[in-house]
Amino acid sequence: MEFCDECGSMMKTDGDEWVCGSCGYEKLRDKADESHMTSTAAREDSEVVDMSEVDDADIGPTTTVICPKCGHDKARYEMKQIRSADESETRFFTCVECSHKWREDDH
Template structure:
């Protein structure tokens, strides 16, 4: 990825010339710089992960919490920042017994 020296916008490479998508500035491509850059064109999208053959203990951390659906006392958990950065993370739980999913927020 290369950024324009004139306006700071991202440039695109066409043949041997970098062209700014905003101001139209052009720059000759340097082969040494191009060799160290990574292109997203060759990256492949990863598909869904099959976890059916994986032991529950290997999927993620567990904690002691009561499932509101079946009363089991163990669940896998994951924490994600889904609100503003100055607010606490949301905890997502999955019951190890019935696979019920729920979440908890700090109020």
């Protein structure tokens, strides 16, 4: 990941350059510097993982929250940063009773 020297926004690659989508600043890519970066592009060989044989205790932490579908008061959860870094993480829940999935964002 590369950040703009002018405005601090995240930059994207365009051929041999990094380009800022916010202010238009451009700079040449440095292949040696990029060798330690990790790509977040989707993998084509990704597939659905069968979790039916996994014990619930091994899937993740649980919390007390009311399921909007069945009213049960326990759900597994995970938190992910899906918006910009200056905003809070999004919480994803899965009801341990009915497996209903929902998410909560801070407003």
